[in-house]
Amino acid sequence: MFETLQAAAADPILGLMARFREDQRAHKVDLGVGVYRDPSGRTPVMRAVHAAERLRLEEEDSKSYQGMLGDVAFDAAIQSLCFGPSEAGIADRLATVHTPGGTAALRTAADLVRAARPDARVWLADPSWDNHAPIFRAAGLGVRDYPYLDPARSGLRSAELLETLETVPAGDAVLFQASCHNPSGVDIDAATWERIAEIAGRRGFLPILDMAYQGLGDGLDADAAGLRLLAAQLPEMLLTSSCSKNFGLYRERIGAVSVLAASAEHTRVAMSVLLRGIRANYSMPPAHGAAVVARVLARPDLRADWEQELAGMRVHVAGMRDRLATTLAGLGCPREALRRQRGMFSFVNLPADGARRLREEHAIYVLESGRINLAGLNDDSAVRFAHALQAVGFTGD
Numbered sequence: 271m272f273e274t275l276q277a278a279a280a281d282p283i284l285g286l287m288a289r290f291r292e293d294q295r296a297h298k299v300d301l302g303v304g305v306y307r308d309p310s311g312r313t314p315v316m317r318a319v320h321a322a323e324r325l326r327l328e329e330e331d332s333k334s335y336q337g338m339l340g341d342v343a344f345d346a347a348i349q350s351l352c353f354g355p356s357e358a359g360i361a362d363r364l365a366t367v368h369t370p371g372g373t374a375a376l377r378t379a380a381d382l383v384r385a386a387r388p389d390a391r392v393w394l395a396d397p398s399w400d401n402h403a404p405i406f407r408a409a410g411l412g413v414r415d416y417p418y419l420d421p422a423r424s425g426l427r428s429a430e431l432l433e434t435l436e437t438v439p440a441g442d443a444v445l446f447q448a449s450c451h452n453p454s455g456v457d458i459d460a461a462t463w464e465r466i467a468e469i470a471g472r473r474g475f476l477p478i479l480d481m482a483y484q485g486l487g488d489g490l491d492a493d494a495a496g497l498r499l500l501a502a503q504l505p506e507m508l509l510t511s512s513c514s515k516n517f518g519l520y521r522e523r524i525g526a527v528s529v530l531a532a533s534a535e536h537t538r539v540a541m542s543v544l545l546r547g548i549r550a551n552y553s554m555p556p557a558h559g560a561a562v563v564a565r566v567l568a569r570p571d572l573r574a575d576w577e578q579e580l581a582g583m584r585v586h587v588a589g590m591r592d593r594l595a596t597t598l599a600g601l602g603c604p605r606e607a608l609r610r611q612r613g614m615f616s617f618v619n620l621p622a623d624g625a626r627r628l629r630e631e632h633a634i635y636v637l638e639s640g641r642i643n644l645a646g647l648n649d650d651s652a653v654r655f656a657h658a659l660q661a662v663g664f665t666g667d
């Protein structure tokens with residue numbers, strides 16, 4: 271059987287993370303995988319998460335199965351966090367279920383689209399997260415691109431994006447990242463969201479919103495503004511969300527998929543199909559992280575502390591954007607777009623071989639594409655990184 275297989279290429283993100291771990295140099299810096307690090311380089315367990323875990327240890331009285339919906343308190347709480355005030359007008363047409371991370375949310379959403387429309391294509395931003403296309407292809411869907419980034423990889427090609435959406439047929443799906451675009455940090459502006467809502471409503475394609483960084487851009491509500499606008503205006507959409515970054519729960523695998531359909535009955539039927547898919551795939555999600563998030567969101571003291579710590583993370587990442595931009599400007603190789611972008615990621619336009627040279631000569635790990643995770647920097651490494659960029663031939667915008 272297995273002699274028929276050919277080895278798969280290493281994952282561009284997780285493969286680099288593994289190489290970083292093997293690197294013995296003490297001064298190494300990981301700007302590859304999208305993980306938040308505090309100024310001392312740690313990825314902390316958030317205070318409120320720790321407190322909720324302690325409570326859970328004391329209060330948990332059973333490890334029996336929860337069922338395909340997972341923790342229903344989590345499902346309700348995360349739905350409210352994502353949809354905010356827009357939830358009120360659509361509550362009877364909206365349903366949310368916990369999935370093992372944002373990746374399983376995307377795969378579950380893909381399986382639902384495939385069940386509804388086996389010949390649907392999914393349109394992805396060019397570029398998008400490296401794992402988006404593999405997820406949709408693995409579900410048997412065709413994948414197409416829409417224009418997103420300008421040639422300098424610093425801003426949005428809004429007009430070309432909207433022009434392309436005008437060609438997307440009803441029955442296809444279009445994935446948009448809600449905020450903190452991975453890999454570019456370039457977000458969709460309010461005016462473009464308005465146009466997207468209008469075009470989607472008129473043409474009848476299905477928007478899939480992917481929100482993996484809520485709270486790490488401009489704030490919990492601001493980062494969900496595009497999603498909420500679409501949810502309030504459109505009959506149908508899917509949301510995939512993740513608690514990996516904003517709760518720091520990466521390894522616990524906490525995400526969710528939300529279905530908004532044209533009527534309560536359509537939502538009920540779609541959820542029944544989605545849950546059958548979950549049953550045939552992983553049966554039900556793991557309980558621990560969802561119970562922790564549900565507690566943090568339900569208890570006012572824990573929630574306030576979580577929001578405060580998250581705000582501190584957001585400020586730190588924005589500060590690293592500024593520090594890198596200022597240092598690069600001082601070195602004569604400016605990249606001002608860093609200041610206009612949001613969230614953990616950005617591109618630096620490296621010369622050929624730049625990523626390898628940063629890795630080998632400077633012990634700094636960035637993706638081959640030039641994507642950097644600003645949340646991996648601190649005051650010192652931001653300056654070191656700027657000098658290393660200049661040394662490998664980075665010339666600025």
Ligand code: LMR
Pocket residue numbers: 283284302303304305399401452
């Ligand atoms: C990233 O893009 O680095 C993160 O979303 C982690 C991952 O799974 O790729």
